[in-house]
Amino acid sequence: MTAVPPAAAGLDTGTPHPARVYDWFLGGSDHYAADAELGQQLVALDASTKYCAQHNRWFMQRATRHLAGTAGIRQFLDLGSGIPTEPNLHRVAQSAAPGARVVYVDNDPIVLAHAEPLLAGTDAGASTFLQADVREPDRILELAASVLDFDEPVALSLIALLHFVSDEDGAREIVARLVDALAPGSHLVLSQMAGDWDTERTDRAVQMYKAGGVTLVPRSRDEVLRLFDGFDLLEPGLVWPPDWRPELGVAEVRDGTEVPLYAGVGRKR
Ligand SMILES: C[S@@+](CC[C@H](N)C(=O)[O-])C[C@H]1O[C@@H](n2cnc3c(N)ncnc32)[C@H](O)[C@@H]1O
16 A cells, blocks of 8 residues: 555545455555455455456446447446546546546545546546445435436446345345436446355355455346346346456456456346
C-alpha cells in the first residue's frame, strides 16, 4: 500500500469492505489494514484471487466496449461500481460513444470520495455517482432517472456485486425490480462468484469474509442463469470472464488459470 487514503465521512476503516478489499486485489491504494489483511488471507487460500479480480475488471471493459459499440447502447447504470480504476466504465463507453451517459452507484463512502475524478468524462456525455445501497432499488431508479431515460435502452451492470447480497436481502427481487424498469433492448451485464466450483475452497472464502463481517454468497450456474429471466443471453452465454468475447480485449494477460465467476450479458426481450 503506497499511501493511506484520508478517511471519508461515514467510513469504518477498522473492518474490511468489499470495495477496498477489491482495490487491494487490483493493486490500488484506497484500502486500509483490515482490507489488506482479509485480501492476504484470501490470496493465501487461492493464489489466483488477484488474477480473478483483474479478469472480472477486463470482462466489464469488454462488455462495455461491445454495448457502446456494436449494440449502440448510450445509457449505463453501474451498480456496485467500486473504487475507480482506469479505465473506468464511463471512459470505455464514452471512447466508443462520446455522448454516453453513465450513473454509478455504490454504498461505500470511499467511492463517493473519488467522485470528482470519476465524473471527468466527455463534454458530450455525462457521468454521475450516487451513494446508495442496491437493496433500495426504487430509490436508485428514482435518482438515476434524473440522468437516464428509462424509456430508452439502458445497460444495467451488476458486476461482482450480487455475491455480496444475500437471498434473505432479496437478491432476486432486487434484480427483478431493476429489470422491470428497463425498456426492451436494454442489457444486463452480470458477474457473480460461482458456488458450484471447488466448494471446499469457496466455503472457506465465505468463512473468511464472514469473520470480517462481510456476507459472501456464491451461487450456482442455474441460480445465475435465472437472474437472466426475460433476457436473451448474447454469445457465448454464461462463461468464466476470460471466455466472454476475448477478441474485444486490450492488453490483457491470460495464463489459462480458471476464473470461477459466472459472467454474461443478456438483451431484454
Ligand atoms: C468486487 S467490487 C466490484 C466493483 C466493480 N463492479 C467491478 O466489477 O470491477 C463490489 C462492489 O460492490 C459494492 N457493494 C457491495 N454491497 C453493496 C450494496 N449493498 N449496495 C451497493 N454497493 C455494494 C462494494 O462497495 C464494491 O464496490
